[in-house]
Every structure is written in C-alpha cells, then in structure tokens.
Amino acid sequence: MSKSQQTACCPPAEPDPPVPANEDEANELLARLAKALAHPARVAILRMLVRQQGCIVGDIVEVQPLAQSTVSQHLKQLKSAGLIRGEVDGPRVCYCVEPGAVAVFKALVEAL
C-alpha cells in the first residue's frame, strides 16, 4: 500500500518575509535557522518537502531510517524554527515548507 496522496494542504499565503536589519538579530536568526538544519535528517526532510508540495508524516517516516517518534521530533524542530508548517488533514498531518523562511535563510547565508 503506497500512500503518497497529494493532499492539497499548505495553501499559498506568504506575504513577505522580513529580514532583520540589525546585525545581532540577523546573527541570532541565522543561528536559529542553521541549527534547525544542523542534522542530516532534517536537511533531507526539508528537501523532500521542497521537492513535493506537502508531505504526510508517514511518507517521511518510510523514507527516513528513523523511528516515527524521532521523525516527529525533527519535524517539531523544523516547525519551531519556522521553516515548515503542519496542517491536520483528517487523521493525518500534512507538512509543507514555509517558503518565506527558506527565502530568509538563503538571503542571510548569501549575505555572509
């Protein structure tokens, strides 16, 4: 039973991502975002979410060589960093990228 359903969660939204002008704030934000990606599994998850539009947790667990609870914790970290968003879709939860946050991260890194 492959269960890759393209549930149309994660709508557009995203008006504008503010990049901090203050350097100290930029450092803290960049550090927080970098910390969220300081683990290969989280990088892989983010990449997966960027690639396809929204992912069910089960799909991620199938791909990652980790326990379901561990994946859930990684998702929690990505979410609390603001890089992804999760929406309940019936019994499942659909995660998707927060494009604005990724854009801010790219901008901060590029400005290094």
Added chain:
Amino acid sequence: MSKSQQTACCPPAEPDPPVPANEDEANELLARLAKALAHPARVAILRMLVRQQGCIVGDIVEVQPLAQSTVSQHLKQLKSAGLIRGEVDGPRVCYCVEPGAVAVFKALVEAL
C-alpha cells in the same frame, strides 16, 4: 591600546571547492556546516572574519561577550568544520575565512 593589526596571514590558496553530487553526502555536509553556524557567536565571528582580512583571537574576544576560553572553543568548531583557518603569527594566532568552504555552504543552501 587598540591592537587591530592587519597581519598579512591567511594567504590566497583555494584552488577549488568540490560540492558533493550525491544527495546524502550533500545533506551531511550541509548539516555539518549549518551546525557550525548554529550559534550566534560563531555567526558573528565568521562575519567578522569575512569583513576584515584575518583576525587575532584577542580582537574577537574583545568584541564578544564571552570568556576567552569559550571563544577559543567556538573557533575550534568553526575550524573543524573547515570554515576558517588559523595560522600562528608569533605569540598570536591569526584566523581567517576559508572562502571555498563558505562558497560551498552558500551553494548548498541556494540549492535547497
């Protein structure tokens, strides 16, 4: 006594920074580099090193609100991630950016 001496350490070098083609390896490398920047102090230090060509440890310690030993540890992490390089300059040590590593990091992030 301000001691900002532009000791001409940190020569050119840098032939070519190889970016891993394999996605898993890219994930691990990105995670390692992101981890190195997962702390505001390290981001600030890297920025400082990018801005001016090479920095004496003492200068960094003066700017950062941290103990000298703590700064030294952060430098060690940045160095073991390959983002900076340190050269002994008499009694001092001059740290400088490893431009190739920063370029790889930017490329990996941009490719997200």
Added chain:
DNA sequence: CTCCTCTATCGTATATCGACGATGAACACT
C-alpha cells in the same frame, strides 16, 4: 634567563540533542 602576553586545553557543571519504545489523543470507518 626571567617575566609577560597570548592562546589552547583541561576539568567541571548544566543544558540540550538524538534516539528509542510506550503511551495517548484525534479521527475515520464499520
């Protein structure tokens, strides 16, 4: 040779990470 400066390392304490199994809560389906 004897100080003095500069930096790295050691030792320590606290906090967070990363992983897992087990449990709990929400939902669909019968």
Added chain:
DNA sequence: AGTGTTCATCGTCGATATACGATAGAGGAG
C-alpha cells in the same frame, strides 16, 4: 460503541553543546 490508523508526547538514556575558571605552553621583551 468499538476498532484501527496516524501522529504527538512522555520518559529515559547516552552523547554532545555551552559556558566558565584554572592551567599549560609557546613566544617575545627586558
């Protein structure tokens, strides 16, 4: 109601991160 699926949370464990003071070691200055 009862059952099964899906995901988050809890509790736990070892490993790592972060911070500091204290110490060691290498180099100049006198």
